[in-house]
Amino acid sequence: MSAELILTGARAGYRTIEVLHGLDLTVPAGKVTALLGVNGAGKSSTLRVLAGLLPLRSGSLTWRGKKITKMSALDRARAGLMLVPDERAVFASLTVEENLRVIVEAMGRRDISPALAAFPRLGEPNRLSQRAGTLSGGERRMLALARVLLAQPKVLLVDELSLGLSPKVASELFAWLSTVAVGGTTVVLADQYTEEALNLADVVYVLHRGECSFVGDPAELKPSVSADPV
């Protein structure tokens, strides 16, 4: 099992508050890695570090054997390491079509039909010319995922896929995510404890206060989820 991303001794934070206290993380290539933990455990911060939005204070990040600690978020996105943030993941004042077009063009392509094939709801009549800001929460998540799909990333980082969504929509999106993973894309996903995330994941990291408190097979965790909500 080759490693896609290796994060070693990561310390990072916001202003005077350190959030990650020397986190080690290895993301296997072509698998789904789930980062679990309660609010404030450092899941989102870890994803932001991986995407280049949050600079490391110490430690290093390696992607396919190449050190990318200093690489900018833009360059990582261009190289195919893409994050779907948990909020504000679409351009609200652009139409649905423009949202899709702008990312396709940035990656040097033109075709937006794969996104519409994956999420037929976005291709409904009049939907393409609707402003993304007027979409419902679930539709907005779909659009966010559709955008990233078009970019054909090598590594997909998804923050709080299920946040604020109805269980039905959430499981729809998780189902889609599993197809992406089957296609060979490495997926890192951060979530609160959810069945879906555990079912999907090949490897689970449980974060606690900016440190890793468990690494391993999701099967080991499953019974304890209902027993101990931490």
Add this chain to the structure above:
Amino acid sequence: MTSINLAFAGISIGAIAALSGIGLLVTYRTNGVLNIAQGGIAALVAYVFREMVVEWELPIWASALLSLAVISPVIGLLLERFVFRPLARRRASAAESLVASLGVLVLTVGMTAGIWGLGSRPDAPSLFPARAIRLPGNNRISVDALAELALVVTVCVALGVITTRTRFGRQVRAVVDDRQLAELSAIPADRVAAAGWAVGTTLAGFTGILLAPRLQLTPYGLTLLVLETFAVVVAARLASMPGAVITALAIGILQSELSQFQVTGRFAALFLAVQSNLFVAALLILLLVVPRLRELGGDAGSTGRFSSRGAPPSGPPGPADQRRDVLGKLGGAALLLAPLTFAPPDLRNAFTVPALALIFLSLVIVTGYSGQVSLGVAGYAGLGALLSAKLAAGALFGLPALPGPAALLLGALLVAPVGLLTGYPAIRRRGLTLALTTFAVGAVVSRFVFQQQTFVARLHVTPLSVAHRTLSDRWFYVVELLCLGLGLLVVRNLHEGRLGRALLAVRDHTEGAAAVGVDVRNLKLLSFTVSSVVAGLGGALLMLGSSSFDPETFSPLNSLLWFTAVVVFGADSAAGAVVAAGFIVTIDTLAPAGSSTLAVGILALTLGWLPGGLASAVRGVITFLSGRLAEDLPYAAGTPLTPTGRQPILSVPPSGVLSVVPSSKVATAAVTPAGHRYPAPQNAPALSPFGQALVAWVREGTRLAPVTGARRTR
């Protein structure tokens, strides 16, 4: 016939204002920064252009090409790269960007004044030939006006096509929407932002070069004129380009048309003032009338991040704190008293320090403590000066001439209603709207009061006298210090206790404060009123110190400079305000005039790296150093580093097994302000008194994260 010809003449000035407005809008819509520095950049480019044509005798086209196609965009690119990109990187608030652009304004004005002096240059070359084209019906339109109009139309059409039709336009709109998400979507956001800046500064350059030949070119005059065109973007609600163009042309034509009327009698002066300052009047009226500007990025209202400190602790201060406090105050007082021993000319220079310090204190009240941006402080200061001078001379509404000190205090108090009036719009306004409104108030007061002969002609400044004896220079300085002491007392009362906490709550989260029952409305009014009185007192002292009322001292540009200085030296620091005044006066005394402007501008640009101003940087360095020192000191196991004290507490180690940990072990995991853990040896010897004081200071000087939460224990 005249009307039509006047309209053509008005088109010219309107088109220039439109260009300036378009430049502002482009920068604002691509970067979220309202570029207050537009005026400074325009003046700088105009001076460079004049230098090339007049001094170096380059052909006009070559100079125009150099200054508009090379220098102007390069200024924009540099600003984006070194000033505004770092701010955007850390998602700075709009208020911080506003201060950064104020810094650029102060810096560019300082540079222009430093290189070319403050004198006026009547020989600014005109870009287009000074000819007129004859139209049917005996009308004439100048080549200027035609060319400028053509320029506006071209720019508008080009920008419109680019934003709506092209791939780059889509990228621009994506970046405007969410810069971070744009980068995550592989869109080169920095390049888009840089393009926005380059276009904005190029149009600023056009504005400067086109305006320069129409007036006696001076650094301050041209800058102010460009600032007044902000009326145009207010009318456009910071969004609509056609709105900006139409308003600009309308104001330009109206101004031109008004010049054909002659008003005699009582309102002659007022009419003339309105006619020649139509843009300023429009700016204020539009700000009061236009319901809401479409500001980017939501909350631009909080200036909380200029301020690094919360409320002072409510309990009695510890002995270490008291000692530090007393030492600091004694040192400060000694420095302020030092000028009493100076030679007379130096003492007279020092007159400015307490006066300026009072003006700065008024900004500390309104910006540092209650979080409202105020860019019109010079207006209050000037009104205080004017009113106290009139009172002392017995020239105000037939009131008898008051003795000096009474006139001084009453004059300052009479500014309160004006402060209250400007506080009213501030209740509902915030962010850029508030900033522009306060600026407009200052500009209107300056243009319609300070520069009107009706008010300032034959204004005699009587030296301050007590019991019919004119005060000597020394005693005048003592009176100034007493006034400063009074101001400091007011500031202290506003910062401590219930009131101080309420103000801070308004500053840090207005809605939250309102939700818990803080009377936001009256607190805002109170801070504006008190601040205007303090500024009025400072202004009156400033006038008495220089023995004359100089409208230039209270020009709106000085409001901007003073606000920037206060933020640079720490908006919430009363000591910072006094130090800032001392700093500016010292530099202006020792170095050529205008150097302080340059210095403040340079310091302001470092705000990107020092969010709380110099005061917080100094505090930060001290905290850091003492933190490092404390790290090297051995810890006593019993030192109460944790709120939990000595009781054993429960904690969850990463293994997930609950265990009981004695408190001495918890202390070893103490978290420093920087957040990193440092190990402390167990059973270490007790701290020395110095070490204890240091640790106490470090802990109280910053907010410490609670080390062990009760939430962990189950």
